[in-house]
Amino acid sequence: MPEQDKAMPPKKKTRRRFGTMRKKRGRYFVEYIGADGQRHSPGYGFETEQQADIWLTREEERLDLHRRGIITWYPPEVEREQQERDLTTVEEWLNQYHESIAPTVRKSTLDQYKKVTRSRITELSTAPDPTEALKLKDIRLVELTKRDVRAWWDAIVRQFPDQPETNRKGYLRLRAACQEAVTREIIARNPVEIREAGKKAPKEDMYLPEDWEIQAILKEVPERYRALTSLCLFHGVRVGEAVALERGDVEVTAQVPFAPRVTVHIRQNAQRVSSGGGRTYLNFQPTKTAAGKRSVPIMPAHVPIFQRHLAEFAGVSPIEVHADSNLRESVRRVTLFTVTDTGAPVMDTSYRAILNRAKKRAGVDERINPHSGRRWLITRLAEKGAHLKEIGRLLGQDDSQTILQVYMKVRASRTSELIDLVGSTIEA
Incomplete structure (x- = not known):
């Protein structure tokens, strides 16, 4: 039998005043009995006997200080974690x-x-x-x-x-x-x-768009994005919810002899997420709250916009989108209601740029943004006598205080209208 194939003799532990040391495969391994009566080691071997001896000496000192009540002894692995935390x-x-x-x-x-x-x-x-x-x-x-x-x-x-x-x-x-x-x-x-x-800083009073302004914007927006604009500015749909709509979420119901109805079912939203390398993508996820999942009837005057969109601009083929959930990455195949001219999902940043250009052409207040439609709709619903529960159901907002304090505004012309209504009941 070749010399190198002979069984190696077991390594003997070197007995010491404190702890034991064993040399194995060129490294020195040590252990000792701690204050808890268990064996403890550093979890690795040392290159030299001197390094191993220094470690045992330090542990012996910790045990001695513990017995004298000066410090509390912890196992080496706990002490190491604490040192890492301290750094x-x-x-x-x-x-x-x-x-x-x-x-x-x-x-x-x-x-x-x-x-x-x-x-x-x-x-x-x-x-x-x-x-x-x-x-x-x-x-x-x-x-x-x-x-x-x-x-x-x-x-x-x-x-x-x-x-x-x-x-x-x-x-x-x-x-x-x-x-x-x-x-x-x-x-x-x-x-x-x-x-x-x-503490939250006092918010400036957000601009409430006038009827003519959102009408003018709707006319100036490219036809491909007109249904999306209707959803945001006239129906109070959040932009993330609007760009996440799938074709099957838009329901057209025939009502003979009346005009057809369109109902949009909000089931999810899309949020921008930054990944490594500076890449940004839309992540499709459930609505933030249970109230966000809702059905929104489309105004009769806007039904033709949605019918034309379905016929000419809506996605026709499934595409892959991110649907990551926390640490789990996943991909879904969806047919979106609104897509770019290349068939890709519409980023909210891209839509805001489209909206800004339409605002300039329409000559409206520059403070109008996709979220302005929620303020406009909530205010108009309140003027028509809708109570908070009804407004919340339609807007996907279950916090009445948010509706009152954040979204609900008073149109400048409304006070004159109210005075005229009261005045009509009084005889001169």
Whole structure:
């Protein structure tokens, strides 16, 4: 039998005053009995006997200090994890935190969280002078203080005075991440405590478009996007819901001898998601709330727009779209109601650009956007006597306070109309 094939003798443990050491395949492995009565090792071998001896000596010192009541002994693997945590920076923890919550939030929501974190904490690429605010990201999490957070917040407010809502969202991201660190016992207390930073800034009164303005826009929009514009500006459908409509979601019902009816069934929405390499795509997902899933009857005057769209512009062949759910990536085949002239899904950014060009041609107020239609419809429904439950059902909004405080407006001409109505009941 060749010499190299002979069985190697077992390696003997070297007995020591503390712990044991064994040489195996050119490396030194050590272990010892801890305060819990169990055997513990570093989990790897050392290149030299001196390195192994230093590790055992340090562990012996930890055990001695524990017995004397000076420190609390933890197993080496726990101690190693603690040391790694102690070295974790704010930026590293934010990344870990967002990855940990990924299975519990929508992919589009996580994308927004990461975006605001980059813009206010870790990158600040658009800041005039980001140096001061960027200091925060390199501070070790366990050393983060209220003073550090206050200095960061003051720098953010100074650098982005016209973006209070984005500043607030950046603050909330930092606070949520640090609160999770408290829960995991990485830090003892949340240092992110700036009361005014978490408050929403008063919103400016959003513009309420007049009837003639949205009518003018509808005429100026290219015919391919006229049904989409009708959905957003006249029927209060969110732009993400409108671009996610499938052909089968638009139902045409014949009502002889009356004109046909069109009903749009909202079942999903599409949100922009950024992937690696700067690529952006639409992710198709269920409506955000149960109230969002609804049926919207189309105004009789707009039925011909939808009939023509189905005949000439709607998608005819299934295409693949992303339907990612949290960490799970998936693809669906759908036939969309609205597509580009190449048959691709319509990005919300592309539609906004189309709408902006139509606004200029129509000569209307530049503040009108796809969301303006929700304010217009809610206001008009209220004027016609609809109660909040009815409005919420049609708009997919189950929060009555949001309808009242955010969307519902008063048309400038409405006060005159009301006075005229009251005046007509009084004899001169």
